Amino acid sequence: MRFELDAVQQALAAEVGQVYESLGRDADPRKVMEHLGQERLLAVHYPVRYGGRGLPLAAHAAVCERLGELQLPDVAHLVSVQAVGCTILTYGTDAQKDRYLPAIAGGLLFASILLSETGAGSDLAGIETTAVADSSGWRISGTKAWSLHTDWSGLALCSARTRHGGHRQDGISLFLIDLPTPGVRLFPVARASGTPYFTVTLDGVHVGEDALLGGLHHGWALLPAAIGFERTGFDYLTRATRWLQAAETMLRRLPAAEQTELGAGLVGCRSKIESARALAYHAVNSAQGLDMDEIAMAYAKLACGRAAQAVARWAGREFSAALAAEPETPEAAVLRAAVDEAPEFTISGGAQELQLDLIASEFPIGAAVR
Amino acid sequence: MNLDLDHSRRRLAQAALAAAAAQPETASGWVVFDAIGVTGLLTEPGGSPPFGLLDWCLVLESLGVGRRELDLIREVRLFLDVFDDGRGRARAAFAAWARNARAGTQARVLAVRRTAEDGSERWSTRGGPPELGGLPDVALDPAAATAVRDRDLVACASYAVGIGRGCLESARERAGSRVIAKRRLIEYQGAAHQLAESAVELAGARLAVWRSATLADEGRVPGYRATEAAAAAVTACLECAHTATQIFGAAGTSDPRLVSLHRTAYRLTAVCGSPRALWREAGQRALAEERSDETQRDEDG
Numbered sequence: 001m002r003f004e005l006d007a008v009q010q011a012l013a014a015e016v017g018q019v020y021e022s023l024g025r026d027a028d029p030r031k032v033m034e035h036l037g038q039e040r041l042l043a044v045h046y047p048v049r050y051g052g053r054g055l056p057l058a059a060h061a062a063v064c065e066r067l068g069e070l071q072l073p074d075v076a077h078l079v080s081v082q083a084v085g086c087t088i089l090t091y092g093t094d095a096q097k098d099r100y101l102p103a104i105a106g107g108l109l110f111a112s113i114l115l116s117e118t119g120a121g122s123d124l125a126g127i128e129t130t131a132v133a134d135s136s137g138w139r140i141s142g143t144k145a146w147s148l149h150t151d152w153s154g155l156a157l158c159s160a161r162t163r164h165g166g167h168r169q170d171g172i173s174l175f176l177i178d179l180p181t182p183g184v185r186l187f188p189v190a191r192a193s194g195t196p197y198f199t200v201t202l203d204g205v206h207v208g209e210d211a212l213l214g215g216l217h218h219g220w221a222l223l224p225a226a227i228g229f230e231r232t233g234f235d236y237l238t239r240a241t242r243w244l245q246a247a248e249t250m251l252r253r254l255p256a257a258e259q260t261e262l263g264a265g266l267v268g269c270r271s272k273i274e275s276a277r278a279l280a281y282h283a284v285n286s287a288q289g290l291d292m293d294e295i296a297m298a299y300a301k302l303a304c305g306r307a308a309q310a311v312a313r314w315a316g317r318e319f320s321a322a323l324a325a326e327p328e329t330p331e332a333a334v335l336r337a338a339v340d341e342a343p344e345f346t347i348s349g350g351a352q353e354l355q356l357d358l359i360a361s362e363f364p365i366g367a368a369v370r
Numbered sequence: 371m372n373l374d375l376d377h378s379r380r381r382l383a384q385a386a387l388a389a390a391a392a393q394p395e396t397a398s399g400w401v402v403f404d405a406i407g408v409t410g411l412l413t414e415p416g417g418s419p420p421f422g423l424l425d426w427c428l429v430l431e432s433l434g435v436g437r438r439e440l441d442l443i444r445e446v447r448l449f450l451d452v453f454d455d456g457r458g459r460a461r462a463a464f465a466a467w468a469r470n471a472r473a474g475t476q477a478r479v480l481a482v483r484r485t486a487e488d489g490s491e492r493w494s495t496r497g498g499p500p501e502l503g504g505l506p507d508v509a510l511d512p513a514a515a516t517a518v519r520d521r522d523l524v525a526c527a528s529y530a531v532g533i534g535r536g537c538l539e540s541a542r543e544r545a546g547s548r549v550i551a552k553r554r555l556i557e558y559q560g561a562a563h564q565l566a567e568s569a570v571e572l573a574g575a576r577l578a579v580w581r582s583a584t585l586a587d588e589g590r591v592p593g594y595r596a597t598e599a600a601a602a603a604v605t606a607c608l609e610c611a612h613t614a615t616q617i618f619g620a621a622g623t624s625d626p627r628l629v630s631l632h633r634t635a636y637r638l639t640a641v642c643g644s645p646r647a648l649w650r651e652a653g654q655r656a657l658a659e660e661r662s663d664e665t666q667r668d669e670d671g
Contacts, residue, residue, distance in 0.1 A: 001372065001376070001424070001580065001584060003371060003581050003584060004371060006371070006372070260653070260657060262653070263650070263656060264652065266656065267594065267656050268601075271601075272574060274577070275574035278373055279573065281373070285371075285372050285373070285374065299570060303570055303573070303574060353559065353563070356563040356566040357566070359565075360545075360562035360565045360566040361562075363542060364543075365538055365542040366572060366573060
């Protein structure tokens, strides 16, 4: 048992830091990602031929954590490398892998997932988007929702109904859509904090036969993996850590007696973050290749989200006067954004109800995390 | 970072559960521990103790799952922690005590501590079991005394995790078998999610305990983390106890085993402290330790 990163993980985290520092802290984040890609740091768990280093998933986790700490676009990275890239790596054809993976690992191609719809958020079988075969491929039509960083993306993983089967899960297929392409329009939807969501309309978008990912009509079986690849919670974890650092800075400006009053809350937040971090690493450590235990993932994602929410709520309650004060300090700005952003964490990347169901389904309960 | 237990520790945890299953329900924690077969390792003369705090925590969690009586096994661990200097005398005395204990010795207290105003402690076996009576007193300076108290707190916290786990496993079993309106209780989100929330809380508490124990075994000072571990463990234990009683409904307040688990969870607040007091103390210790570190850094340059 070890509560610190191993030597390989520490070295990778240090490498990420060195690349970041070498470009200067004001560098364009996308340029930083390109440089990290050149050093094969963005997808170290991919095979070497696809731009990785052939390392275990646990090594990649250390990179993800460091990207978040440096406030690099970790969510875009997570969706591109994990949700889309790993799905291609696992289920794609050799041609799809050769075409997309080196660009994703190289930081040259970002990708989005177009799975949710306004009536099908956590219920991904409820989609109404359709794909109709034509002479040279497929025509996709529908409206997708809650997509992030789509304006950066040159690729989207999109679900569509290709037939009405015997049950709701039958007849769903997955497609790879190059962006931008005729028929695709993006509509930003402002969030309380951070970059916007995008509503994406698909109006008879044409894709070739080679755009199909996995078996025709059988995309449903791929979805748990596609979503699962991004469900370790490291993006939440790094936010929790950053928010707590800001809160601690504010706490230390208070008189000693007030600091003492807040000590219990501070340690409670730290405890949640450290345990969530251990659970997140446990989930990636126990993976067989890219195949993670879904119950361990549920613990990790839920614990990371809850830890971040605990920090945001605690800081929002205890430092409310400082958060409202003008001029705003950098720490107050961080915490105000935290208060806005934290409620999303039990919704995005898998609704907490599904994670709780998974955890409760285990018998004996708790075995996945001991 | 890796939570996997090595092979020997996994076997130890399994052996503790197996020993508990093989002993009558009334058998104490010490009897179950002795039945695992590791007492001999603790009494071997020479060398360092083969049992680290993390090993103790694994066993104590298993004892908690079966709600075995904690007092005597806690005394044993404390005695070895304070008196075992690796030179063999305390181990030989303990071996004699263990032999007689198997034959029915009823001693409940192995050593007595006296705490001075400055926090230093003097431990004595006089007045305890005759096998231990010849050992010299042990004096601990305030820092050493705090370290002993912290290790004891972490050990008790692991027992609390075990009580919580016992509650949760019983509740999960009940929810999987009880049928209400043609559906198993676990199929109702109200029940399933309460179980899952408690499971997440308990997993976090176990990690806090293991983190503190690992620090202690590495020769580092757990400091406030020991109190934090106890706070997390008692908080989770109480939540799991409430969940179990809720899942069992009226049966939970009439089933002697459930009633015992519930009461044991609350008794732990007397052993470890209330969650409120523990979190408060952990916070105070954390801030004090950080101020002390800052002062040290300033002095260093």
